[in-house]
Amino acid sequence: xxxxxxxxxxxxxxxxxxxxxxxxxxxxxxxxxxxxxxxxxxxxxxxxxxxxxxxxxxxxxxxxxxxxxxxxxxxxxxxxxxxxxxxxxxxxxxxxxxxxxxxxxxxxxxxxxxxxxxxxxxxxxxxxxxxxxxxxxxxxxxxxxxxxxxxxxxxxxxxxxxxxxxxxxxxxxxxxxxxxxxxxxxxxxxxxxxxxxxxxxxxxxxxxxxxxxxxxxxxxxxxxxxxxxxxxxxxxxxxxxxxxxxxxxxxxxxxxxxxxxxxxxxxxxxxxxxxxxxxxxxxxxxxxxxxxxxxxxxxxxxxxxxxxxxxxxxxxxxxxxxxxxxxxxxxxxxxxxxxxxxxxxxxxxxxxxxxxxxxxxxxx
Amino acid sequence: xxxxxxxxxxxxxxxxxxxxxxxxxxxxxxxxxxxxxxxxxxxxxxxxxxxxxxxxxxxxxxxxxxxxxxxxxxxxxxxxxxxxxxxxxxxxxxxxxxxxxxxxxxxxxxxxxxxxxxxxxxxxxxxxxxxxxxxxxxxxxxxxxxxxxxxxxxxxxxxxxxxxxxxxxxxxxxxxxxxxxxxxxxxxxxxxxxxxxxxxxxxxxxxxxxxxxxxxxxxxxxxxxxxxxxxxxxxxxxxxxxxxxxxxxxxxxxxxxxxxxxxxxxxxxxxxxxxxxxxxxxxxxxxxxxxxxxxxxxxxxxxxxxxxxxxxxxxxxxxxxxxxxxxxxxxxxxxxxxxxxxxxxxxxxxxxxxxxxxxxxxxxxxxx
Numbered sequence: 001x002x003x004x005x006x007x008x009x010x011x012x013x014x015x016x017x018x019x020x021x022x023x024x025x026x027x028x029x030x031x032x033x034x035x036x037x038x039x040x041x042x043x044x045x046x047x048x049x050x051x052x053x054x055x056x057x058x059x060x061x062x063x064x065x066x067x068x069x070x071x072x073x074x075x076x077x078x079x080x081x082x083x084x085x086x087x088x089x090x091x092x093x094x095x096x097x098x099x100x101x102x103x104x105x106x107x108x109x110x111x112x113x114x115x116x117x118x119x120x121x122x123x124x125x126x127x128x129x130x131x132x133x134x135x136x137x138x139x140x141x142x143x144x145x146x147x148x149x150x151x152x153x154x155x156x157x158x159x160x161x162x163x164x165x166x167x168x169x170x171x172x173x174x175x176x177x178x179x180x181x182x183x184x185x186x187x188x189x190x191x192x193x194x195x196x197x198x199x200x201x202x203x204x205x206x207x208x209x210x211x212x213x214x215x216x217x218x219x220x221x222x223x224x225x226x227x228x229x230x231x232x233x234x235x236x237x238x239x240x241x242x243x244x245x246x247x248x249x250x251x252x253x254x255x256x257x258x259x260x261x262x263x264x265x266x267x268x269x270x271x272x273x274x275x276x277x278x279x280x281x282x283x284x285x286x287x288x289x290x291x292x293x294x295x296x297x298x299x300x301x302x303x304x305x306x307x308x309x310x311x312x313x314x315x316x317x318x319x320x321x322x323x324x325x326x327x328x329x330x331x332x333x334x335x336x337x338x339x340x341x342x343x344x345x346x347x348x349x350x351x352x353x354x355x356x357x358x359x360x361x362x363x364x
Numbered sequence: 365x366x367x368x369x370x371x372x373x374x375x376x377x378x379x380x381x382x383x384x385x386x387x388x389x390x391x392x393x394x395x396x397x398x399x400x401x402x403x404x405x406x407x408x409x410x411x412x413x414x415x416x417x418x419x420x421x422x423x424x425x426x427x428x429x430x431x432x433x434x435x436x437x438x439x440x441x442x443x444x445x446x447x448x449x450x451x452x453x454x455x456x457x458x459x460x461x462x463x464x465x466x467x468x469x470x471x472x473x474x475x476x477x478x479x480x481x482x483x484x485x486x487x488x489x490x491x492x493x494x495x496x497x498x499x500x501x502x503x504x505x506x507x508x509x510x511x512x513x514x515x516x517x518x519x520x521x522x523x524x525x526x527x528x529x530x531x532x533x534x535x536x537x538x539x540x541x542x543x544x545x546x547x548x549x550x551x552x553x554x555x556x557x558x559x560x561x562x563x564x565x566x567x568x569x570x571x572x573x574x575x576x577x578x579x580x581x582x583x584x585x586x587x588x589x590x591x592x593x594x595x596x597x598x599x600x601x602x603x604x605x606x607x608x609x610x611x612x613x614x615x616x617x618x619x620x621x622x623x624x625x626x627x628x629x630x631x632x633x634x635x636x637x638x639x640x641x642x643x644x645x646x647x648x649x650x651x652x653x654x655x656x657x658x659x660x661x662x663x664x665x666x667x668x669x670x671x672x673x674x675x676x677x678x679x680x681x682x683x684x685x686x687x688x689x690x691x692x693x694x695x696x697x698x699x700x701x702x703x704x705x706x707x708x709x710x711x712x713x714x715x716x717x718x719x720x721x722x723x724x725x726x727x728x729x730x731x732x
Contacts, residue, residue, distance in 0.1 A: 093422070103564040111656070112616070112640070113639065113640020113641065114410060114613075114615050114639045114640055114641055115615065115617045116616060117614065117615060117616055117619065120615075130610065132583075134633075135612070135613050136613065136639055162688070169583070173584065173585030173586070174584045174585055175584050176549040177584070177585030177586045177588055178585075179549065179550065180549055180550050180587075181581075181585065181586070183550050183551075184550075187531075207581050207582075207583050207585070208580055208581075209580065209583060211583060212585065213583040213584050217405070223491075243732055244730075248728055249728050249730075250727075252728045254729075256638065262584065263558065263582070263584060263587060264474060264480055264484065265559075265584060266483075266485075273729075274728075275730070277732065282731070282732070286732055292483055317526070339482055339483050339487075339489050343483075363660070
């Protein structure tokens with residue numbers, strides 16, 4: 001029992017050879033992300049390619065080079081032949097913060113493993129007191145969009161998303177809940193009649209610890225400074241025509257902020273992804289909830305930034321429907337594996353009625 | 365087909381033909397039907413938690429912990445769903461059990477159920493791997509009904525997938541459960557595979573009456589969490605020392621509750637190929653000597669990453685499952701081609717060429 005509570009270490013320190021091997025592996029990963037450069041005359045780009053240096057390169061693309069890769073580990077950008085795609089998360093404690101700047105807008109992201117038990121204790125006992133935490137929290141992940149000149153930034157992270165979860169009963173129960181509770185009631189009254197010692201009294205069939213176990217969150221990002229600069233204007237729409245154009249993606253990331261399998265009664269997941277093009281960016285934060293045989297919910301927040309106009313649009317949509325109704329739509333279509341579609345949040349969003357839409361805007 | 369022949373194929377992650385699966389399941393059923401709900405075993409034994417179809421990680425476990433039959437194993441359930449190789453994982457375990465019945469023991473987890481496997485991927489995987497028919501899924505889920513529920517090591521350590529039940533005070537009450545059935549939503553059998561321990565950190569916040577020490581109804585409206593006093597009472601009544609269980613993800617590979625009275629063992633590293641967690645197997649040398657052997661994911665998994673194979677979250681899961689099959693087939697073809705030693709798969713994977721290729725293949729999506 002002596003090892004209890006301390007992580008089992010193979011040795012007390014880290015072996016230098018292992019450390020070097022790890023460094024080498026990281027270097028390889030990073031190197032590999034630098035795309036081979038099409039023209040042979042130019043060697044690998046200098047560690048920090050800036051707009052000015054790339055502009056003088058002979059491999060000028062059609063569009064003017066105006067963005068800056070902030071992280072030397074980023075693969076080269078469009079001027080140098082490739083898309084910026086952050087690496088898969090490093091398992092070693094190596095930081096990798098891909099980042100890009102266009103005009104005064106800087107976009108950065110970070111991906112790390114789920115929280116460890118020390119971090120979880122801190123979150124459970126201090127930061128998110130009263131909430132039983134979801135099973136998987138990618139608490140060190142974020143996507144951040146900032147503009148220091150305008151003194152404004154917005155970030156998407158798990159902590160703030162979970163702060164938005166209600167600390168009260170959501171009223172949602174798993175499909176077999178009433179059967180379950182009733183059978184316990186019957187059993188308890190039988191036990192009481194026999195004066196049989198039992199750990200469950202009738203009282204304890206009431207749910208004591210109240211929190212929204214579906215982790216439903218209407219999180220729309222964390223602004224800094226905190227006083228929101230968004231102005232509600234539901235007449236606004238996202239410029240789908242501009243977004244439908246396949247402009248070259250300069251920066252792309254896709255990450256989960258938290259996820260819970262609801263003890264195998266469905267799924268609750270918050271996912272954020274972003275694509276940055278030369279003139280604009282689109283971010284989609286999607287909360288997806290499926291309680292098997294009960295309901296499905298998709299809460300989408302789309303954030304759109306037009307760099308040249310310094311214009312930000314945030315559109316939030318809420319979709320919600322009964323599980324059986326959505327499943328029925330799929331049954332009409334085809335397939336002997338109908339439940340597969342209900343694992344796909346995009347399909348669910350398209351086949352579930354929208355219950356609410358809001359649009360906000362900032363014009364700097 | 366001889367068992368050893370099956371093993372040879374399965375270790376290479378090759379699928380067995382449907383008729384063989386059927387015959388093996390029939391054999392295993394004959395064996396398991398004779399077993400009690402609670403089996404008694406002796407140390408030394410290595411306890412393994414949830415695997416969830418992470419076949420390569422299971423092979424890694426046999427590397428780290430020693431191969432069967434040199435090491436005795438107790439698996440705590442949840443062999444299928446979520447990972448991409450549930451069929452391979454459960455088939456290997458089935459054949460090992462048939463070949464070395466006293467060396468490996470398999471408990472039932474909550475995923476060893478018809479209903480759950482339809483929602484969490486095993487059903488879909490069986491369809492994909494066996495040409496769209498569900499018979500293999502039926503054979504395998506039938507076997508699940510025969511798996512035992514609990515195990516007692518050295519008369520002192522109680523092992524179960526989930527946890528305790530208010531309907532179970534004594535081991536004898538477990539022995540009389542009719543286990544040969546689908547896992548019900550309700551009652552002792554459900555609780556044994558479903559319930560979770562809950563450490564009461566905030567006695568003042570929600571539990572003024574100390575109820576956190578007892579069984580509590582989950583806020584989901586079904587299922588229990590069990591507190592320290594429940595555990596103490598159970599152990600005292602049955603003259604036991606501690607409980608090992610699985611069922612819950614923990615980043616470090618194991619989690620200790622109630623000062624060691626309950627321990628969670630988790631054996632699926634980088635769960636769902638994206639959590640970045642560690643996993644562990646618990647090596648018990650004697651009832652007082654044990655060691656958590658912590659490990660990370662097998663390198664083979666990394667091959668899967670950039671293709672985002674988990675159809676749970678893909679944009680188009682229906683076509684994706686077809687793509688899956690192709691990619692998986694490609695991968696194993698590559699693998700068998702490399703057995704002649706011409707290419708070292710590990711070198712290949714970490715080579716700049718491979719990394720560059722995977723970086724350019726990485727999914728970039730014009731989402732709206």
